[in-house]
Amino acid sequence: MRLEGKTAIVTGSGSGFGAGIAHTLAREGAAVIVNDVNEVGGNRVAAEITNAGGRAVFVAADVTNADAVRGMVDRAVETFGGLDILVNNAGVSHKRKPMLDVTEDELDRILAVNVKGLFHTGNAAIPAMRNGGGGAIINIASTGAVRPRPGLTWYNATKGAVTTLTKSMAVELADDGIRVNAVNPVAGDTPLLATFLGEDTPENREAFRQTVPLGRLSTPEDVANAVLFLASDDAALITGVCLEVDGGRCI
Ligand SMILES: NC(=O)c1ccc[n+]([C@@H]2O[C@H](COP(=O)([O-])OP(=O)(O)OC[C@H]3O[C@@H](n4cnc5c(N)ncnc54)[C@H](O)[C@@H]3O)[C@@H](O)[C@H]2O)c1
Numbered sequence: 570m571r572l573e574g575k576t577a578i579v580t581g582s583g584s585g586f587g588a589g590i591a592h593t594l595a596r597e598g599a600a601v602i603v604n605d606v607n608e609v610g611g612n613r614v615a616a617e618i619t620n621a622g623g624r625a626v627f628v629a630a631d632v633t634n635a636d637a638v639r640g641m642v643d644r645a646v647e648t649f650g651g652l653d654i655l656v657n658n659a660g661v662s663h664k665r666k667p668m669l670d671v672t673e674d675e676l677d678r679i680l681a682v683n684v685k686g687l688f689h690t691g692n693a694a695i696p697a698m699r700n701g702g703g704g705a706i707i708n709i710a711s712t713g714a715v716r717p718r719p720g721l722t723w724y725n726a727t728k729g730a731v732t733t734l735t736k737s738m739a740v741e742l743a744d745d746g747i748r749v750n751a752v753n754p755v756a757g758d759t760p761l762l763a764t765f766l767g768e769d770t771p772e773n774r775e776a777f778r779q780t781v782p783l784g785r786l787s788t789p790e791d792v793a794n795a796v797l798f799l800a801s802d803d804a805a806l807i808t809g810v811c812l813e814v815d816g817g818r819c820i
Contacts, residue, residue: 570596570597570598570709570766571597571598571797571802572594572598572599572654572797572800572804573597574596574598574799575596575598575599575600575603575653575654576599576600576601576602576603576645576650576651576652576653576654577591577594577599577600577651577652577654577655577800578641578642578645578655578656578657578687578694578727579591579594579601579603579604579656579658580601580602580604580605580632580652580657580658580686580690580725581604581605581632581658581659582601582603582604582605582611582614582657582658583603583604583605583607583608583609583610583611583612583613583627583634584605584607584759584760584781585710585757585759585760585761585789586611586658586709586757586759586789586792586793587605587656587659587804588610588614589655589788589789589790589791589792589793590658590789590792590793590796591603591614591618591625591811592614592617592618592793593623593790593796594623594654594656594793594796594797595618595623595624595793596623596627596673596679596754597643597797597801599624599653599654599800600624600648600649601615601623601624601625601626602625602626602627602628602641602644602645602648602711603618603625603626603627603628603629603651603663604627604629604659605627605629605630605631605659606629606630606631606640606645608629608670609678610616611627611629612627612717614627615627617739619649622767623717624649624800625762625787626644626648626807627704628640628641628644628645630687631679632657632682632689632690633685633686633688633689635692635693635722638686638689638690638692639689639692639693640691641693641706641768642693642694642697643791644695646697649697651697651700651701652694652697652698652704652733653698653701653703653704653705654704654705654706654707654768654799655689655690655698655704655705655706655707656704656706656707656708656796657661657686657687657707657708657709657731658680658709658760659682659686660683660709660727660762661678661679661682661683662679662721662724662761662764662765663675663676663679663721663723663764664764664767665720665721665725665764665765665766665767666719666720666767667719667720667779668687668723668814671722671723675723676723679723679724679727680727680797683724683727683728683730683733684727684730684734687708687731687734690753691716691738692775693707695704695747697707698747699745699747702744702746703746703747703748703772704747704748704751705744705747705748705750705795705799705804706738706742706748706749707749707750707751707752707799708732708734708735708749708752709731709751709752709792709796709798710728710731710732710735710751710752710753710811711724711725711728711731711753711754712753712754712756712813712815712818712819713725713756714728714729714731714732714811715732715753715811715813715819716818716819717729720767720772721765728753729808731751731800732751732753732811734751735750735751735809735811736809736811739808739809740809743808746816748799748804748805748807748809749808749809750799750807750809750810750811750812751810752792752795752796752799752811752812752814753785753811753812753819754787754791754792754814754815755781755787755813755814755815755816755818755819756777756786756787757786757787757788757789757791757792758786758788759762759789761791762786762806774786780818781815781816781817782816782817782818783816783817784816785816786813787814787816791814792814795814797817799812810812
């Protein structure tokens, strides 16, 4: 087991990629705080992990709320004795559409979750990681940060912020022994997919699939395996990297 003795928080892990990440980190020995605003999904994932013999606690917290995020980090430290790994996975998007049709409310929401959420989790988690002598932060960005395409302009911009933040945090936190990396997944079959495709039809899926050299969409397991590597000591000298998990789409 590659994460024995570690404690991890995975935001937005009641569904999709986050659920896969929480399962994988727990399988590798980490005690996991499953976080989400979706209580049904969060409780389900935490129960699945404990039923499989792992350690997990669900904490309902909105990453846009500083007090709630601070409470979640306190809970991790109180329950499991520290915090070693933070996966900033919670994210939302506007529906695929021309940039001039995105409303100010939609923009405020995606900035609040996708960007300001990292402000709150960083403020709460970094002091706890410093107390423990270091840690690993993994941000889930997107191929849209690197190779943006029309229709998701403002979502892509939030993910561009995440990759720049990843590199900036990596240099700022290196002296603390905190490594900061990102994963850039290509479109995956999660509840967010319909938002990205505009309409989730077999034709739209097939058209997208053909843009991926390895010929398929990503899975929660693909993303989770990259997160596991970046969280583990196998990546001890890796920081500031934004790793595409995209079947070659960004080439
Ligand atoms: N699915 C894709 O095609 C794709 C591609 C690239 C990147 N991503 C990114 O991967 C991450 C996970 O997305 P997913 O596809 O698994 O979607 P998803 O909708 O299945 O999961 C996102 C989870 O985040 C939770 N969440 C939303 N707002 C929250 C908040 N304020 N506080 C706490 N939790 C919150 C949701 O309830 C949901 O359970 C996101 O950051 C997304 O932008 C997804």
